[in-house]
Amino acid sequence: MAENTVVQRAAQETKIVKIDELQSNQYNPNRFSGGKDGQMMGMLKNCILKYGFLFPILVTWDEKLKKYRIIDGFHRYEALRLLGATEASVIDLQIPYHDAVQLTVLMNRIKGFHQVELMSDLVLKLEDLGLQDSEICENLGMETEEYLRLKQQLGIAHAFRNHEYSNAWEAEEK
Amino acid sequence: MKKIIEGKNVLEAARERVSMLFDNFKDINVSISSGKDSVVCYHLFLQEAIKRNRKIVAFFQDQEAEYQSSIDLMKIMMKHPNVIPVWYQVPIYLTNATSYTDYFLYAWGEGEKWIREKDPQAIHEIKEDYPKRFYEFFKWYEKKNTDMAYIIGLRAEEGIIRYRAVTKNPGWNGLRWSTLDGDVKKFYPIYDWSVTDVWKFIYDYNIPYNRVYDLMYMDNHSIYSSMRVSNLIHEKSYKCLVDLPKYEPDTYDKLCKRLGGIATASRYASEKLVFSNKTLPKHYKTWEEFRDFLLTNIPEEGHRNKFRERFGGQDKEERTYQSQVGQLLINDYENSRSYNTKKQEQIQREKEKWQKIL
Numbered sequence: 001m002a003e004n005t006v007v008q009r010a011a012q013e014t015k016i017v018k019i020d021e022l023q024s025n026q027y028n029p030n031r032f033s034g035g036k037d038g039q040m041m042g043m044l045k046n047c048i049l050k051y052g053f054l055f056p057i058l059v060t061w062d063e064k065l066k067k068y069r070i071i072d073g074f075h076r077y078e079a080l081r082l083l084g085a086t087e088a089s090v091i092d093l094q095i096p097y098h099d100a101v102q103l104t105v106l107m108n109r110i111k112g113f114h115q116v117e118l119m120s121d122l123v124l125k126l127e128d129l130g131l132q133d134s135e136i137c138e139n140l141g142m143e144t145e146e147y148l149r150l151k152q153q154l155g156i157a158h159a160f161r162n163h164e165y166s167n168a169w170e171a172e173e174k
Numbered sequence: 175m176k177k178i179i180e181g182k183n184v185l186e187a188a189r190e191r192v193s194m195l196f197d198n199f200k201d202i203n204v205s206i207s208s209g210k211d212s213v214v215c216y217h218l219f220l221q222e223a224i225k226r227n228r229k230i231v232a233f234f235q236d237q238e239a240e241y242q243s244s245i246d247l248m249k250i251m252m253k254h255p256n257v258i259p260v261w262y263q264v265p266i267y268l269t270n271a272t273s274y275t276d277y278f279l280y281a282w283g284e285g286e287k288w289i290r291e292k293d294p295q296a297i298h299e300i301k302e303d304y305p306k307r308f309y310e311f312f313k314w315y316e317k318k319n320t321d322m323a324y325i326i327g328l329r330a331e332e333g334i335i336r337y338r339a340v341t342k343n344p345g346w347n348g349l350r351w352s353t354l355d356g357d358v359k360k361f362y363p364i365y366d367w368s369v370t371d372v373w374k375f376i377y378d379y380n381i382p383y384n385r386v387y388d389l390m391y392m393d394n395h396s397i398y399s400s401m402r403v404s405n406l407i408h409e410k411s412y413k414c415l416v417d418l419p420k421y422e423p424d425t426y427d428k429l430c431k432r433l434g435g436i437a438t439a440s441r442y443a444s445e446k447l448v449f450s451n452k453t454l455p456k457h458y459k460t461w462e463e464f465r466d467f468l469l470t471n472i473p474e475e476g477h478r479n480k481f482r483e484r485f486g487g488q489d490k491e492e493r494t495y496q497s498q499v500g501q502l503l504i505n506d507y508e509n510s511r512s513y514n515t516k517k518q519e520q521i522q523r524e525k526e527k528w529q530k531i532l
Binding site for chain 1: 188350367370381388389390
């Protein structure tokens with residue numbers, strides 16, 4: 001069973017440091033998905049402004065650099081800088097380099113995925129709750145195409161109901 | 175050369191073809207994979223069968239590693255009173271493109287833990303000797319009844335190889351949308367349909383289709399290039415493993431338990447490295463070097479020699495080495511993604527020629 005010290009770590013150890021004391025790591029293979037960096041960063045900034053900075057950045061103190069090396073939360077750190085923040089909340093894990101590298105990967109990998117069908121239901125639910133199409137798109141970072149496809153639950157065949165059959169053709173000698 | 179038939183659309187033309195086949199053949203076999211094209215073929219023939227109070231054979235070789243949605247659809251299609259179901263759930267070896275250790279899935283193998291139960295409508299056992307590989311099994315099945323018309327839902331639009339297959343050589347009775355394979359007569363009655371025709375027909379007749387298409391559509395797949403439903407693990411289809419957890423998480427979990435390599439493929443199959451030979455990994459200077467590395471590291475000797483032998487007779491040049499790497503990365507044991515430079519260039523030329531005509 002998880003001890004209280006384990007469960008309460010974030011609550012007990014989060015502290016505020018100067019943002020200039022943070023340093024990115026050079027090894028993280030994670031990045032925001034293809035070509036959408038700008039959009040994702042925008043969503044992240046909006047999210048921080050609306051709900052606050054909810055998850056402390058995981059760091060470990062690097063004696064050589066004299067800085068906190070980021071383990072997880074590089075994009076959140078970037079967002080804070082772009083928002084002009086001078087401080088950040090962090091947890092200093094004080095773990096060796098090889099553990100830090102592995103924890104970075106774990107934080108990237110341990111996450112779920114959205115089942116398409118349920119995502120579609122969720123979009124309809126938001127609409128029932130009275131949100132406008134454009135709001136939902138903007139809030140969830142969806143382009144119109146994605147939103148429409150999720151929203152239409154009549155299936156792919158329905159999308160072709162107005163199509164007219166093509167002309168038949170036959171192959172013949174050249 | 176493609177000649178438009180004025181005043182006749184693809185549906186009208188297909189109905190004439192179907193009717194002609196019913197006039198000329200007592201036994202009609204429609205191969206159904208649960209993919210959209212075979213579903214269209216099935217219903218074109220079923221509608222005619224009902225009209226004539228006849229039956230059609232529906233043939234499906236179940237490879238165990240299939241979408242659950244495919245099986246759900248199959249149950250419905252096999253149950254129709256005008257259909258004689260030939261749904262094989264018998265032991266067969268499938269190439270597993272995803273793993274260096276589990277080369278094959280022994281689908282429906284005796285004593286193995288299958289990902290789902292066998293269906294009561296299906297054939298569970300064959301009492302005679304039969305080939306336990308996919309294509310050979312097909313041929314074996316077809317040879318059993320050469321009076322039959324074998325219907326296949328290939329469409330020319332899907333690519334140059336299929337275009338050639340369905341139009342090149344005249345088959346039965348000189349028909350260009352038929353091919354003869356010895357005594358076996360094959361027909362492609364929807365060869366001239368486009369993908370939009372397929373969906374229009376499915377919509378018009380309110381035909382039940384594979385649920386996976388809806389999920390792919392919602393998930394922003396292009397209707398032209400990437401909506402393909404087939405078995406989940408072979409060398410031409412394993413990329414679907416990237417999306418499988420989003421579409422059918424239960425099927426994905428079961429497949430992971432059944433077979434090695436699934437989770438890795440799910441994570442990396444759409445990348446330019448790992449399973450793909452698009453980019454040479456930076457630690458290698460040439461494709462030849464990378465190929466040799468992969469070849470020496472195939473754990474099983476018989477398997478290694480099989481590839482060695484195949485590559486021995488091929489051109490000694492980087493492009494060939496690159497394609498050999500492609501085969502090694504996806505364990506293309508059956509040489510189905512073979513690459514012969516000269517042949518490839520010829521296909522490319524033909525393709526360009528057809529693109530001008532089409």
